[in-house]
Amino acid sequence: MTQLLVVFDVDSTLIRDEVIELLAELAGKRDEVAAVTASAMAGEIDFTESLVKRVSTLAGLPDSVFTEVFERITVTPGAKELIAAIHHAGGKVAAVSGGFSQVLEPLAKLLDLDFGKANHLEVVDGKLTGRVIGSIIDRDAKQRALLEWAEATNTPIDKTVAVGDGANDLGMMSVAGLSIAFTAKPVVREFAQIVVDEPDLTQLIEILQLN
Numbered sequence: 001m002t003q004l005l006v007v008f009d010v011d012s013t014l015i016r017d018e019v020i021e022l023l024a025e026l027a028g029k030r031d032e033v034a035a036v037t038a039s040a041m042a043g044e045i046d047f048t049e050s051l052v053k054r055v056s057t058l059a060g061l062p063d064s065v066f067t068e069v070f071e072r073i074t075v076t077p078g079a080k081e082l083i084a085a086i087h088h089a090g091g092k093v094a095a096v097s098g099g100f101s102q103v104l105e106p107l108a109k110l111l112d113l114d115f116g117k118a119n120h121l122e123v124v125d126g127k128l129t130g131r132v133i134g135s136i137i138d139r140d141a142k143q144r145a146l147l148e149w150a151e152a153t154n155t156p157i158d159k160t161v162a163v164g165d166g167a168n169d170l171g172m173m174s175v176a177g178l179s180i181a182f183t184a185k186p187v188v189r190e191f192a193q194i195v196v197d198e199p200d201l202t203q204l205i206e207i208l209q210l211n
Contacts, residue, residue: 003090003091003154003155003156003159004086004090004091004092004155004160004208005091005092005093005094005146005149005150005153005159005161006086006092006093006094006160006161006163006208007094007142007145007149007161007163007172007176008093008095008096008164009097009098009142009164009165009166009169009182010099010104010118011097011098011099012165012183013076013165013182013183014075014079014201015073015074015075015076015079015107016074016075016076017073017074018099019099020033020037020054020055020099021033021034021037022073023061023065024057024058026061026068026069027061029057029058032057033057036050036053037050040166040167040168041168041185042166042167042186043166047136047168048136051119051132051136052136055130055131055132056130056131057130058121058130059127059128059129059130060127060128062126062127062128063102063123063126063127063128065128066100066102066103069103070106070107073107075107075110075111076201077199077200077201078201078202078203078204079111079201080111081201081202081205082201082202082204082210083111083113085205085208085210086208088210089210092149092153093111093112093113093114093115094114094116094117094145094149095107095108095111095115095117096116096118096137096142096145096146096172097116097117097118097137098119098136098137098138098166098168100118100120101116101117101118101119101120101121102120102121103118104117104118115149117137117145119134119136119137120133120134138171139168139169139171140171141171142168142171142172143171143175145172146160146172146176157176158177159177160175160176160177160178161176161177161178161179161180161208162176163180163204164180164181164184164188165182165183165184165185165188166184166188167187169188170188170191173188174191178193178208179191179192179193180193180196180204181195181196182199183197183198183199194207
């Protein structure tokens with residue numbers, strides 16, 4: 001059995017959406033937030049700074065938006081098949097996101113993920129405060145997550161895979177045994193060992209020799 005740990009980014013990787021933009025749309029701030037997201041993913045501005053700025057636009061939204069947004073997200077084609085193939089080969093699947101745990105948790109159940117980590121939006125009296133609780137999941141945090149999960153599963157680092165699309169993923173890609181840019185920004189395409197342009201994750205089944 002293949003001992004493998006595959007760590008995915010979430011937004012625009014495991015799902016086709018950017019959750020922060022879906023939330024911002026409900027707050028009437030989508031265009032403003034989308035512009036900041038694009039700059040952050042391209043590596044033009046600091047991710048933590050950009051996240052704080054974007055999350056602040058969500059203040060006052062009812063916490064029911066998490067359910068509404070989860071129902072609107074589109075799982076990337078091939079995600080379930082790829083995860084099933086990894087598990088069938090004896091591997092583990094994780095997701096680490098600069099997005100939010102309130103959406104990642106139900107997604108992890110839906111996709112049968114083994115591990116997950118994301119930012120947690122503060123909610124007080126049933127409404128978002130526009131703040132994140134705890135440490136922000138940035139580039140360094142994603143790198144640490146991959147290394148921690150590799151240690152926890154006794155997976156050799158050369159058997160780890162990082163899959164992402166934005167500059168925030170470069171940390172985990174730099175330490176993984178294999179880095180895959182999936183429908184990615186130019187800065188990630190240049191860095192990754194493998195580039196996948198078609199938005200279909202079943203292509204990774206062959207790349208990872210799981211068939």
